[in-house]
Amino acid sequence: xxxxxxxxxxxxxxxxxLGAIYEKHRQEFISWVIRTYACTIDEAKEVYQLxxxxxxxxxxxxxxxxxxxxxxxxxxxxxxxxALEQKKFANRFTYNLDGTMNLMNEDQPADEVEKxxxxxxxxxxxxxxxxxxxxxxxxxxxxxKKSMTDIAENLGYKNTDTAKNxxxxxxxxxxxxxxxxxxxxx
Amino acid sequence: xxxLEKDIALLERYIENDLNEEDKEMVEQRLANxxxxxxxxxxxxxxxxxxxYAARNKVMQQLKDIEERLPxxxxxxxxxxxxxxxxxxxxxxxxxxxxxxxxxxxxSIFIFNQRPAPEEIYNAYFQTYDNVMNATTRGExxxxxxxxxxxxxxxxxxxxLAIKLFNELPSVEKDSGVYLYLGxxxxxxxxxxxxxxxxxxxxxNPGNFQxxxxxxxxxxxxxAGDIDKAxxxxxIVKNGNYSKNKDADKILKELTK
Numbered sequence: 001x002x003x004x005x006x007x008x009x010x011x012x013x014x015x016x017x018l019g020a021i022y023e024k025h026r027q028e029f030i031s032w033v034i035r036t037y038a039c040t041i042d043e044a045k046e047v048y049q050l051x052x053x054x055x056x057x058x059x060x061x062x063x064x065x066x067x068x069x070x071x072x073x074x075x076x077x078x079x080x081x082x083a084l085e086q087k088k089f090a091n092r093f094t095y096n097l098d099g100t101m102n103l104m105n106e107d108q109p110a111d112e113v114e115k116x117x118x119x120x121x122x123x124x125x126x127x128x129x130x131x132x133x134x135x136x137x138x139x140x141x142x143x144x145k146k147s148m149t150d151i152a153e154n155l156g157y158k159n160t161d162t163a164k165n166x167x168x169x170x171x172x173x174x175x176x177x178x179x180x181x182x183x184x185x186x
Numbered sequence: 187x188x189x190l191e192k193d194i195a196l197l198e199r200y201i202e203n204d205l206n207e208e209d210k211e212m213v214e215q216r217l218a219n220x221x222x223x224x225x226x227x228x229x230x231x232x233x234x235x236x237x238x239y240a241a242r243n244k245v246m247q248q249l250k251d252i253e254e255r256l257p258x259x260x261x262x263x264x265x266x267x268x269x270x271x272x273x274x275x276x277x278x279x280x281x282x283x284x285x286x287x288x289x290x291x292x293x294s295i296f297i298f299n300q301r302p303a304p305e306e307i308y309n310a311y312f313q314t315y316d317n318v319m320n321a322t323t324r325g326e327x328x329x330x331x332x333x334x335x336x337x338x339x340x341x342x343x344x345x346x347l348a349i350k351l352f353n354e355l356p357s358v359e360k361d362s363g364v365y366l367y368l369g370x371x372x373x374x375x376x377x378x379x380x381x382x383x384x385x386x387x388x389x390x391n392p393g394n395f396q397x398x399x400x401x402x403x404x405x406x407x408x409x410a411g412d413i414d415k416a417x418x419x420x421x422i423v424k425n426g427n428y429s430k431n432k433d434a435d436k437i438l439k440e441l442t443k
Contacts, residue, residue, distance in 0.1 A: 034429045039429065127236070127237065135240075139241040
């Protein structure tokens with residue numbers, strides 16, 4: 001199987017493929033990070049996990065469709081350019097609406113960063129309360145970037161329109177739970 | 187769909203840039219005029235970010251679970267690492283060979299209980315700390331700060347010049363990083379006591395270099411032949427969360443033979 005086939009399978013939602021990639025380059029990547037950046041083994045593992053995740057996000061968002069180099073050098077490039085930055089400013093990243101992730105501006109006030117982080121955590125708690133199938137549906141759509149057709153098929157909705165309507169209902173419920181929690185915490 | 191669901195649908199399509207010009211204009215007009223509609227857009231933004239955050243955490247957790255199941259990474263066995271540090275077991279072969287020659291004269295118990303000299307261990311493990319401060323570019327002498335000049339001397343292996351330049355820096359500039367490199371330069375120049383002094387000074391306010399400083403402090407004691415203090419310092423490294431903790435463990439085994 002070529003590396004482009006691997007990407008196609010990951011995009012199609014094959015979780016085992018991402019796990020296999022994780023195992024394949026793990027030894028080399030982690031030992032490289034430890035040697036190059038003199039960090040602990042746990043920090044190096046986190047950098048690797050971030051690199052794999054960014055690789056995944058770039059595939060599902062359509063930014064990475066074909067490999068011009070190898071997956072290995074792609075991962076190492078992410079490790080160098082992005083994951084290490086993120087390690088340095090742990091938890092200081094922000095999410096764009098298109099699903100990409102930005103490092104927060106370094107001179108952004110610390111309390112704003114904290115506030116944002118707290119809000120994201122609160123939404124995460126609300127998603128727990130929302131439960132399935134809503135949570136899965138929203139995550140498939142907004143993070144894993146699945147089409148409504150795929151979601152309808154995977155989650156067993158009659159057609160795309162039914163799935164879409166369900167998504168709006170789920171969003172409405174999430175909004176309600178979020179508002180209740182926000183009122184309770186203020 | 188009720189009104190709220192319709193508005194959610196409309197705003198989602200607006201966010202995704204999925205509306206025709208006419209609808210887009212209508213949404214923008216409502217956003218300008220209706221506070222609740224604007225508030226809903228902001229809320230959707232927050233919720234979508236939160237959904238992505240939660241899903242991302244799930245993926246990270248899955249990767250951590252995979253990691254848990256796999257055998258530990260053997261990063262020390264890497265080829266590059268071996269070329270940089272000489273593992274003590276290789277280094278001690280000659281000593282074992284020499285020992286086998288004298289085995290006829292002295293009892294084997296004496297030989298195998300003998301530990302390698304601290305200096306031997308030191309030589310097997312010491313390597314200067316890499317310049318992680320800045321990549322020194324050569325040939326732009328004029329624009330360099332004194333710190334950069336000191337780092338350049340350090341990079342070029344001119345440790346006595348590096349020591350001079352580091353020491354000449356104003357005291358406000360002497361942070362833990364400066365003392366780390368100064369101490370390393372002293373170690374190379376075999377001035378163990380000066381090195382120890384530098385690392386101790388830096389450890390008062392170690393910043394990001396706590397682990398590195400502790401390791402080199404231990405190396406300083408080893409060079410000075412102060413075994414008790416070396417054992418104490420390597421024990422801290424061993425118990426810490428640093429890439430050298432396995433090396434520290436090996437050294438401790440040698441030192442406490």
